[in-house]
Amino acid sequence: MRVITGKYKGRKLVAPRNAARPTLDRMKETLFNIINAKVVNAVVLDLFAGSGQLAIECLSRGASRAILCDNSKDALAAIYANFAKINEKPEVIYGDFRNCLKALRCKADIIFVDPPYKSGFYGEVLRLIDDCAILSDDGIVVCEHAAEDELPMSLGELACFDNRKIGTVQFSFYQRSKQ
Numbered sequence: 001m002r003v004i005t006g007k008y009k010g011r012k013l014v015a016p017r018n019a020a021r022p023t024l025d026r027m028k029e030t031l032f033n034i035i036n037a038k039v040v041n042a043v044v045l046d047l048f049a050g051s052g053q054l055a056i057e058c059l060s061r062g063a064s065r066a067i068l069c070d071n072s073k074d075a076l077a078a079i080y081a082n083f084a085k086i087n088e089k090p091e092v093i094y095g096d097f098r099n100c101l102k103a104l105r106c107k108a109d110i111i112f113v114d115p116p117y118k119s120g121f122y123g124e125v126l127r128l129i130d131d132c133a134i135l136s137d138d139g140i141v142v143c144e145h146a147a148e149d150e151l152p153m154s155l156g157e158l159a160c161f162d163n164r165k166i167g168t169v170q171f172s173f174y175q176r177s178k179q
Contacts, residue, residue, distance in 0.1 A: 013056065044112070098124075
């Protein structure tokens with residue numbers, strides 16, 4: 001695992017012990033080809049952050065702030081180790097995604113949602129993002145999930161505007177529906 005571009009390009013990152021599936025470089029490249037225009041000066045929220053690699057990739061590409069959330073001590077250790085490699089201090093909310101979303105005191109421009117596959121959390125997370133009104137007006141939510149899993153096309157004010165399948169993984173992109 002490494003940072004693929006930007007000011008931290010090439011930095012090797014560590015995965016948490018017992019990590020199930022970090023986002024692979026090929027998938028990160030596809031993802032950032034889609035969202036790159038939104039990254040500069042963005043406030044990023046990385047739920048289920050794991051190693052923190054998506055937040056670090058955003059900071060490397062010019063995001064102004066990254067907030068990470070995870071409830072695993074192994075993930076927390078990996079996040080701190082990876083942020084040390086880029087000489088930055090992570091902004092971490094340790095705990096359950098529900099508490100993280102309720103505790104957030106700012107709006108996010110990009111929210112990454114990557115819970116354990118088959119967890120069934122996607123609908124609940126999207127509903128909470130909508131209910132807590134933490135997504136900026138032009139913000140996007142990026143859900144990484146198993147390709148065979150179907151996520152809702154809309155939930156509250158959030159509507160899916162794009163899906164990209166890469167092998168066995170799919171990214172679903174949400175934004176506020178334009179009324």
